[in-house]
Amino acid sequence: MSRDTRWRPHDLLRLRRLQQFDGEPAWLREAFARAPYAVVRRALAAEGVIAIGVRGAGRSQRYGTWASADDIENVISPEVLAHRSPAGERAALPAFAALAALQSEADGPLRGFVWGPTGSAGFELAAQVPTVSESSDLDLLIRTPSKLAHEDAVRLLGHLQALAQRAGIRVDAQLETPAGGVALAEWAAGKAQVMARDARGPQLVADPWAAVRGDDV
Numbered sequence: 001m002s003r004d005t006r007w008r009p010h011d012l013l014r015l016r017r018l019q020q021f022d023g024e025p026a027w028l029r030e031a032f033a034r035a036p037y038a039v040v041r042r043a044l045a046a047e048g049v050i051a052i053g054v055r056g057a058g059r060s061q062r063y064g065t066w067a068s069a070d071d072i073e074n075v076i077s078p079e080v081l082a083h084r085s086p087a088g089e090r091a092a093l094p095a096f097a098a099l100a101a102l103q104s105e106a107d108g109p110l111r112g113f114v115w116g117p118t119g120s121a122g123f124e125l126a127a128q129v130p131t132v133s134e135s136s137d138l139d140l141l142i143r144t145p146s147k148l149a150h151e152d153a154v155r156l157l158g159h160l161q162a163l164a165q166r167a168g169i170r171v172d173a174q175l176e177t178p179a180g181g182v183a184l185a186e187w188a189a190g191k192a193q194v195m196a197r198d199a200r201g202p203q204l205v206a207d208p209w210a211a212v213r214g215d216d217v
Contacts, residue, residue, distance in 0.1 A: 007050060007075055009181065010118045010141050011040045012126040014074040015067055025063055031056040035127040038067060042199045055123055076126045078116025078141045084125045095121045095138040098167040109156045114143040137170040144175045147209040153188040177208035
């Protein structure tokens with residue numbers, strides 16, 4: 001299995017071509033021609049191959065497939081997109097207005113974190129094609145290589161929930177931990193175990209910063 005760290009889950013890849021596989025949906029080729037980008041998804045892959053997700057026009061148009069590393073033209077991480085703005089009147093959409101509020105907070109609770117937008121907002125900022133709608137959520141990735149204290153998680157979640165209420169949308173944050181992706185809301189809730197998602201699938205862990213899978217040792 002590949003251990004290549006040049007691309008990570010939620011990175012957006014610009015591809016020069018999309019390999020064809022049996023059973024792909026009818027909308028796939030048109031969507032890729034419109035925006036030749038795909039998101040890196042959490043799945044095991046052979047050396048030189050990346051698990052990707054392709055986004056279509058509608059919420060139901062999502063397709064998981066594979067790309068060759070040789071077809072990657074550019075890699076855009078969520079943290080790079082944290083410093084971008086949408087074009088023109090698109091900035092008034094609630095998801096982008098919420099993102100702009102976070103970008104302007106020099107002393108906000110995200111200060112000191114490496115973070116960025118994912119989902120539809122991240123895709124539009126990378127591909128520069130209209131993707132976000134009036135009802136789109138703002139999805140965020142927050143990199144937390146070191147343990148996030150429970151009280152800090154509660155404070156951050158409260159801030160994001162207040163922002164979401166003002167914007168009239170959901171703001172959904174995921175922590176990127178050594179054990180995989182963990183929902184900020186789950187960690188802030190103080191549960192005995194939280195769901196961590198990595199390439200080998202989801203697992204319940206008590207501490208995403210201490211968990212080690214048996215096949216890693």
